[in-house]
Each structure stands twice: as C-alpha cells, then as structure tokens.
Amino acid sequence: MQVRQLFDPESSSYSYLLWDADTLDAALIDPVRNMVGRDIQLIREHGLTLRYTLETHIHADHITGSGILRSAMDSIVLVHENCRAKCPDVLLKDGDLIPLGKGKINVIHTPGHTDCDISFTIPGVAFTGDTLLIRSCGRTDYQYGDAGILFDSVTGRLFKLPDDTMVYPAHDYSGRSFSTIGEEKQHNSRLASGMTRERFISIMNGLQLELPRSIHDAIPCNLRCGLADSDEAVTSH
Numbered sequence: 001m002q003v004r005q006l007f008d009p010e011s012s013s014y015s016y017l018l019w020d021a022d023t024l025d026a027a028l029i030d031p032v033r034n035m036v037g038r039d040i041q042l043i044r045e046h047g048l049t050l051r052y053t054l055e056t057h058i059h060a061d062h063i064t065g066s067g068i069l070r071s072a073m074d075s076i077v078l079v080h081e082n083c084r085a086k087c088p089d090v091l092l093k094d095g096d097l098i099p100l101g102k103g104k105i106n107v108i109h110t111p112g113h114t115d116c117d118i119s120f121t122i123p124g125v126a127f128t129g130d131t132l133l134i135r136s137c138g139r140t141d142y143q144y145g146d147a148g149i150l151f152d153s154v155t156g157r158l159f160k161l162p163d164d165t166m167v168y169p170a171h172d173y174s175g176r177s178f179s180t181i182g183e184e185k186q187h188n189s190r191l192a193s194g195m196t197r198e199r200f201i202s203i204m205n206g207l208q209l210e211l212p213r214s215i216h217d218a219i220p221c222n223l224r225c226g227l228a229d230s231d232e233a234v235t236s237h
C-alpha cells in the first residue's frame, strides 16, 4: 500500500492518501476542505480512483473535505458509528476491515479525545488521528472526551501494536511528520511507559486549554460532511 502524507498549514492537519499500486484504488484519511483542489489534482496525477474518505473523528479545528470529494469523485464517506452525523455513507465500528484494492484497512476504536475516534492500520503503519500525537495526545475536554478512556485506548490498543509500527497522526504543531509506537512508548510526554492512569487524568484535567477558534462552526459543518445545509440537500446520498 502506498502512503502519501499531506499537510494543511492553516490548521496543522495531516491528511493521508493511501492507494494500492496495482489496482490504483485509493482512500483519503481526514481530508481538509480548503485543500481539496490539491488532493484531487494528486489523485488524478497518479491515475487513482478515490473509493473512500475516512474520518478519524469529527474535527473541531478544520472543516472536512469529505462531502465535496464525494460529489467530485464519487467516493463514499466512512465515519465511526458514534459520530451523530447523518451524512456518512458507512458507519464504522471496531474490528471492521475496509477493502482497498488487494489490501485491507483495519479499524480500531480508540475513543477518549472524542467518543468517535478511530485509528486505521495497514501493515506496519497506524493512522492515529488525535488519539496519539507525536510526544502528545489530543485534548479530552469536549466532544464527549474522557482522559481515562484515552489512556486506555493508547496503552491498551495502540501500544499493543509492534514497536516498529509507524505512527502517522492527524496533527503536528512542531514540524514533525511521523513517529513509531516504540518511540512514543519511550518518549511521549503524557503517555510514556511508567505514566499511571490517575496521573494522566490529572494532567489532562488540568490543561485549561482555550477552545479552538473555529469549533462552533467546524463541528456542525463536519456533521454535514463539511457541506452547508443547502449543499447537503443537493449532494448527500
């Protein structure tokens, strides 16, 4: 499976284009609406057929490109079943396998940042959304977040993957592009081995972060796959 990491500088978000080099079937994880033109161009340049857009969760800091891509490329939108959105075509759950060409994308429910977070794995690679960031993790103070549950998702699910698994997160704010499970077990500032669940909960509950600037626009819009009300009536299916 080929993987291409793509960056949105405005929200420091990563999207990931995955494709089977033989069949040219593709999936795009966490597309950003402002970057859809770039993504469509890349998909066309490689001669790919975009089958799916996959959301690691309902984002609060940028607007998804999934609805526009569905209209433009006939892809389908896949989101976890807890997402409370009406627009997705497929609701995913833990253990689902999404076929892509000759390969499969594995779905792992990793809640805690929100209750609808999922991580996706292909052999040797984990796309961890905001559940596990490089040396950090997503906040747990809105969208049904829960610090204890995030701790369990990371230590009980993601840290059970082989140490050499590459970690591709949904964001990085310091110019880093990827990590590995072994590296995060050793060096993650909040979740490295030795951190207790109680201490982690206390750290997360004490963060007192400001809300993302666009949260009140982004969440309702992302529950419509990034479309305005008027767009959805025309394009959703």
Ligand SMILES: [Fe+2]
Binding pocket: 057, 058, 059, 060, 061, 113, 130, 138
């Ligand atoms: Fe997030």
